[in-house]
Amino acid sequence: MILSLDKVFYQKNxxxxxxxxxxxxxxxxxxxIIGPNxxxxxxxxxxxxxxxxxxxxxxxxxTSLKVGYMPQKLHVDPSLPITVKRFLExxxxxxxxxxxxxxxxxxxxxxxxxxxxxxxxxxxxxxARALLSKPDLLVLDEPLQxxxxxxxxxLYKLISEVRQILGCAVLLVSHDLHFVHAASDKxxxxxxxxxxxxxxxxxxxxxxxxxxxxxxxPDVLAPYAHHHDHHHDVNPKxxx
Amino acid sequence: MSTFLVNAxxxxxxxxFAAGPLGAMIIWRRLAFFGDTLSHGALLGMSLSLAFNFHxxxxxxxxxxxxxxxxxxxxxSPALASETRLAILSPGLLSLGMICFSLFKRVRFNLEGYLFxxxxxxxxxxLVSLLLGEIVxxxxxxxxxxxxxxxxxxxxxxxxxxxxxxRVRIMFLFILALFIALTVKIMGVLxxxxxxxxxxxxxxNFSKTPERMALLAIGVGIIITIIxxxxxxxxxxxxxxxxxxxxxxxxxxxxxxKCFRKAI
Numbered sequence: 340m341i342l343s344l345d346k347v348f349y350q351k352n353x354x355x356x357x358x359x360x361x362x363x364x365x366x367x368x369x370x371x372i373i374g375p376n377x378x379x380x381x382x383x384x385x386x387x388x389x390x391x392x393x394x395x396x397x398x399x400x401x402t403s404l405k406v407g408y409m410p411q412k413l414h415v416d417p418s419l420p421i422t423v424k425r426f427l428e429x430x431x432x433x434x435x436x437x438x439x440x441x442x443x444x445x446x447x448x449x450x451x452x453x454x455x456x457x458x459x460x461x462x463x464x465x466x467a468r469a470l471l472s473k474p475d476l477l478v479l480d481e482p483l484q485x486x487x488x489x490x491x492x493x494l495y496k497l498i499s500e501v502r503q504i505l506g507c508a509v510l511l512v513s514h515d516l517h518f519v520h521a522a523s524d525k526x527x528x529x530x531x532x533x534x535x536x537x538x539x540x541x542x543x544x545x546x547x548x549x550x551x552x553x554x555x556x557p558d559v560l561a562p563y564a565h566h567h568d569h570h571h572d573v574n575p576k577x578x579x
Numbered sequence: 580m581s582t583f584l585v586n587a588x589x590x591x592x593x594x595x596f597a598a599g600p601l602g603a604m605i606i607w608r609r610l611a612f613f614g615d616t617l618s619h620g621a622l623l624g625m626s627l628s629l630a631f632n633f634h635x636x637x638x639x640x641x642x643x644x645x646x647x648x649x650x651x652x653x654x655x656s657p658a659l660a661s662e663t664r665l666a667i668l669s670p671g672l673l674s675l676g677m678i679c680f681s682l683f684k685r686v687r688f689n690l691e692g693y694l695f696x697x698x699x700x701x702x703x704x705x706l707v708s709l710l711l712g713e714i715v716x717x718x719x720x721x722x723x724x725x726x727x728x729x730x731x732x733x734x735x736x737x738x739x740x741x742x743x744x745x746r747v748r749i750m751f752l753f754i755l756a757l758f759i760a761l762t763v764k765i766m767g768v769l770x771x772x773x774x775x776x777x778x779x780x781x782x783x784n785f786s787k788t789p790e791r792m793a794l795l796a797i798g799v800g801i802i803i804t805i806i807x808x809x810x811x812x813x814x815x816x817x818x819x820x821x822x823x824x825x826x827x828x829x830x831x832x833x834x835x836x837k838c839f840r841k842a843i
Contacts, residue, residue, distance in 0.1 A: 388739050408739040415732050419607040420786045429729050431740050452787065472740065 341366050341401050341475055341508055342387065348395030349382055356382050357393070358532045364476065369502065369509045371519045371539075374529035380512045381411065383529065384480050387510060407474030407507075409465045411481045415453055423456070423464055424449040430471040442501060443467040458485030462494060470501060477502070479511045495521075583699045587808055587818070590701045590765050593709050595778065595800030597716040597758055600793040602779035602800075604720075604751065607731040607789070611772055612665040613650060617756055618771035619669050620646050621763045622676030625693060630683035636708070636760050643756030646672075651749045673768075695817040696767030698808070705764065712761040719754050723747055728789050770819045777826030778803060784833060803829065 342364045349357040356379045364370055374380050385391045386398065388408055415421060423445065427436065440446055443463050448456065456464065462482055469477060482498065483491045499522050502509050513519065519526050519539050528534040605614050621639040628638025650665075680690065692700070720727070726747045729737035738744050759771060766774050778800035779792065786792035807822030814821075 385735075388735075390735055390738055406739060408736060410733060410735055413733055413736075416607055416609065418783060419728075419731055419789055420783065420792055421728075421732070421789055422787055425788045425790075426732070429725060429732070468736070 340364070340399075341404055343399045344386070345397040345399070346395070347383075347386060347393045347398065349379070349386065349391070350394045355531060357386070360396070360529070360533055362527060362533070362536075364508050364510060366475065366508055367502070367506055368524045369511065369522050370525045370527065371523040372510070372512045372527045372529050373515065373519060374534075376514055378530045380514070380529055381480055384478055384510070384512055388478055401475075404476060405472055405474045407469035407472050407477045409462075409469040409477070409479045409482060411484060413453075413461065413465060417454055421453050422449065423451050423453055426453050426464065427468055427471065430468055432472045435471060435473060439467050439470045442504065443470070443497065459487070459490035459494065462486055462490075463497070466494075466497070466501070470505065473505065474507050476508045476510060477505075479509065481512055481514060483513065483515070583701075584808075584812065586701045586703070586706060587698045588805065589706055590698060590709060591804035591808055591818070591822075592801050593706070593713050594762055594766065594774070595804055596797055597713050597720075598775050599778055599782070599796030599798075599800050600720050601716070601755060601758060602775040602777070603782070603789065603793045603796055604727060604731070605755070605772070605776055606779050606783075608751075610755075611776060612662055612669065613752075614755065614759070614772040614775060616650070616665050616669040616672065617643050617646055617759050618763060618768045619673040619676065621759055621771075622693060622768045623672055623679060624676075624760070625763070626676055626679035626683055630679065635764065639760035639763055640757060643760055644753060647749070647752035647756045651752050676768075691817065692767070693763075694767050694769045696763070696765050696770075696819045698765045698811075698818040701765055709761055709765075712757060716754050716758050719750065723750070724790075727751060731789075765818075767817075767819050770823050773823045773826070774819060777823065777830070781826065781829055781833065784837075 340363050344360055344362050347357055347360045348355070360383060362370070372380055372383065382391070386393050388406060427440070427449075440449065443466055445460070445463050445467055448460055448464065453461070453464070462485070466479075466482070469479075477498075479498070482494055486494060498509065498511070501507075502522075511523075521539065523539050525536060526539050527536045605611055620642045624639035624642035625635045626638075627642070628635045631638075646668075650661075650668075680693070726737065726742045726744075729740070729742055730744055730747060734744050763771065778796040781799045781803075782792045782795035786795055803825045804822050807825045808818055810816070810825065811818040811821035
């Protein structure tokens with residue numbers, strides 16, 4: 340276990356954003372969090388990253404834990420001129436610069452301005468920046484956002500590859516309820532609280548799977564069906 | 580050349596050395612309104628130091644630090660956009676400063692000098708305190724440069740990588756307050772922000788990296804202050820408006836040139 344959350348609560352402006360969230364991440368584990376927009380996924384990541392303090396509950400981290408973070412998006416003010424190379428050089432960690440640049444395959448982009456990159460290119464750059472710290476835990480917030488379906492496949496493949504090379508755990512967030520990374524060890528469905536959690540393979544042999552998802556590569560993307568162990572009221576207030 | 584003019588050139592070059600990178604940072608962090616508020620607050624600081632008989636730099640720095648702390652820590656209020664709050668605070672401070680100035684004024688202080696600066700009145704003492712301030716400002720910027728750029732790009736990323744974002748952010752505001760306090764005498768309160776950001780705006784056109792933009796802004800700043808000073812000296816007008824007009828003219832020329840090149 341490298342990180343665990345125990346009954347974490349987070350409340351902002353009298354609104355409950357996270358309620359009773361407990362999870363553990365073991366070393367080299369790939370954990371996917373899915374949930375609709377506004378479910379508190381990014382908040383959960385920020386608590387894991389230590390960017391915000393939960394209003395309740397406990398977080399236990401191993402002391403030497405190094406975390407790499409790939410944010411959902413990066414908005415650099417256009418008045419700030421910066422090349423990809425310079426952006427990566429801003430990281431505190433530089434000793435694996437060349438290996439990571441070639442692993443993520445961004446050599447040809449180094450001299451480009453960061454303002455003119457496509458969605459997929461920017462995600463690769465952000466991934467490279469997150470990897471520079473040689474993290475034990477790689478935190479990825481919606482890495483597929485703004486990337487087309489081919490780009491999504493290659494990005495997921497890339498994430499698998501770097502995970503194998505670095506041997507790091509991955510915590511990945513996605514708002515896509517239908518596809519998760521096939522290599523996920525654990526899928527957590529979050530909607531302010533944890534609705535359900537399980538392995539993606541459990542649903543991979545479901546009869547509807549072949550029918551619905553032929554044409555997609557099951558080695559990279561896999562469907563995830565929800566095992567609901569309780570019902571939600573129409574009223575947003577949850578029954579206890 | 581007269582001593583006045585030598586001192587004036589020395590002071591404006593010293594100003595440009597720190598103004599280049601500071602101005603770039605103001606643009607990147609969208610602090611132009613904040614800079615306006617700080618420099619308008621400086622008028623109040625000066626009036627108060629006239630009233631209570633202490634050195635103007637102390638009065639200005641005191642007001643600026645209070646403002647920096649107040650605005651630095653209250654930057655996340657959801658009720659009003661920070662732009663709106665600054666647009667209230669900035670003229671509020673200017674008006675209050677003017678009122679205090681009228682109440683406490685002595686015969687030998689002229690208002691125009693405070694509003695637009697009086698670079699020909701710079702003496703050796705001023706130059707020494709400016710030089711010392713410059714060393715403080717530049718050593719802070721050099722030491723924290725990487726952290727500052729990281730914060731401009733993404734505060735979250737900077738925090739995850741272990742930078743103390745809150746500390747660097749508030750220290751930058753202090754440094755900006757210090758610089759404004761030191762230079763308000765030569766450049767005045769009204770055009771301070773423009774003087775800070777104009778060189779950086781010009782430098783943006785020729786830069787691919789933040790470092791280049793900051794360094795180029797120093798060079799551009801020195802050139803436009805020298806041109807402005809020469810104009811102000813020949814036509815007997817205040818230096819700050821002459822420098823600002825020079826900078827703005829260059830920006831317009833550059834934009835027109837860019838339009839022509841696009842058309843061809």
